[in-house]
Amino acid sequence: MASSLTLMRRSCRFVSIFATTSRQSSSKTLAPPSLQTGLLLFLSQRFHDVETVLSWIPWLKNRVVRQKNVFYGYTQKNFGDNIATAFYVLSLKGGFRFAGQSEWFRSDKRGKFNWDFMNHRDSPVEEVDVSNTLINYTGLDNLVKQKCLRTLSLSGCTQVDDWFLSRLHVFQDTLEELDISHCPQITEGGLAALKNLRVLRRLDVSQLPRIQNPGLVVILLEEMLPQCQVTAAGFDHCLMDRHTQSDSQAQAP
């Protein structure tokens, strides 16, 4: 009883007044606690449980992302860094190209892929296309060992954020092309970290919904990376038509 009352007090402030009034009336009529009070007590007893259950939802949602981005330690130990990277990228439904080869390995829509890449233990990965996948900061663990990575496409990755960009410095001596267009989480704060990519030649920052002044940011980016060609399609559109931009922002979750 005591704990339920404490809970009740915590969860709804007005209950104290409510309880007083009900007590007053009950002293006159001697009626049992009204249905409403009972319901309130019942609900408040359950309230924290409801809250706990609700708090599982994001955890469950994130579970898929976490599973996709686990560290491929076993593969790395047994087959080497390159195979681990390749396997990780294919499991994400992405594609990659080994250095010195022209053909790409990709997984199909249903996530099926050709296991031939297992024969190339010694070829480092040169190009990675993980656009529209669930790659995130932790998943990057599987890529950081690649010392020849030249192209990275992250277009439309919902989990790529500023912390992810700040970690790209591991490819600072090799990365030449980076595509981060349509990433809903990226802000100016992360773009500043691209400064570390010394040899970057091409950067695509089109349609980043969380950037407030795309025009200014592109100018600042060009200033920061003078040797790099910054693409920002859809940016004129943003300047001219602020209305549609705010619309699309409102739609973004």
Added chain:
Amino acid sequence: MSTWRGFCMTARTAQGFHVYSKCIYKHTQLCTLGFRKINTGRPVQSDFFKDLENQFKAFREKASEAMPGSDWTPFEINRSLPPERADIVIVGGGVIGWSIAYWLKQKERIREGVRVLVVERDPTYAQASTVLSAGGIRQQFSLPENIYLSLASADFLRNINEHLSVLNEEPVDLQFNHSGYLLLANENVAHIMEENHKTQRYAGAKVALLSPTQLKEKFPWINTDGVVLASHGLENEGWFDPWTLLNAFRRKAISMGVYQCFGEVTGFRYTTNPMTNTDGDKVEFQRIKYVNVQMPNSLEYQPVECAIVVNAAGANSGKVAEMVGIGLGPKDSMASVSLPVEPRKRFIYVVHCPDGPGLDTPFIIDYSGMYIRREGLGGNYITGMSPEEGEEPDTNNLEVDQEFFQDKIWPHLAKRVPAFECLKVKSAWAGFYDYNTFDQNAIVGIHPLVNNMFLATGFSGHGLQHSPAVGRAIAELILDGGFRTLDLSALGFQRIIKQEPVLERNIV
């Protein structure tokens, strides 16, 4: 009416040892409403009140019987009054205080397992250093403890929405700028920088050393005269909005059931136990029983019975420690060692310089002590510097000394980045460092003589960035009885008694 405004009630404490009476001053809406409605004639009124009083009395008695150890009353008491008892009282609701509160709740095993109260004297946070800080986080320290604290905190900030998101509320957006810190060294300190770099790499921080040529190549707008070595943080370094972090901690902690109260801690009621140590000397141990919380704009204070007190009062924590007699004991005894934390005023100036370096401006710390970082994208920067030891400004107010910028900061600034020769000071503010006069490092842990006071203070300019990890450490100390994730025993109060400073080399 006056009898209604303040009537006395007797409350029994949980243990039932101590009985005292307490006045509750409150105007419940219920009472006022009732009074207005039935304001017909005197006899009726007093009858009605008598009746109601009796009923309330009976109800109160029943309620307190039903809930032993609870201070629940049928009235909506003044919400800012603290509860009569709490397990843990945290003095100071800055970022450190709220972080500790959050971690205590996070670590409690059962719901409502610990009752935590945060006492903050200023609801506007007008003088709290948290909101007046520069908001930077770096790993470029020399002390491994500080590096690990920053790494752990950066990890926390990265996953902040897993830790601090509240159901049905917006996710936390810290506005983190990943620009890194750039420390510059002249020939006198270059060897220290090199050693520090080794320690940092060993601890797992991603920091790169740059020669003046490499520096020039990376940041062409920097004048490298006098610079022999530079170190640039590549990951987990930058700055963020301190207010957002403070609010996120507070919001989450309150949602988890932490009590907050606005009032000033003016004193403690404690017991003293004299004991004799093996050398035959008398040592007096204190134990805090009650924290006196004074309500704003009133002389009234409420004693809060508690088991543990955490001193997280920032720059004021030296004063709070004095209230239990820390440092007031007889000379040359352990009790004469005071908590060496005092406020030191530091200025921050906002300057506007449209031709300044752009998006890539890191948080630069020059070997002269001058620092500057970008603020937003509109050509604004914030800059500051620590004054020399003998020239500490007066700490009675938060007024800004404009000359300090002209005379001390600007020359260094314009020399380091020539673009800043032309600039305009837009505004400025001052804040208090919680300055540890002994060794400029945090004091984290229990006080050896007051065996229920925990200290988390003395951060001297890097408390904001260490707050998540320090909060966790203190919570472990209280709930687990020892450090579990990060061993911070080197930062304990013992070092001050033993007179063994743990110094940070290259401190700013």
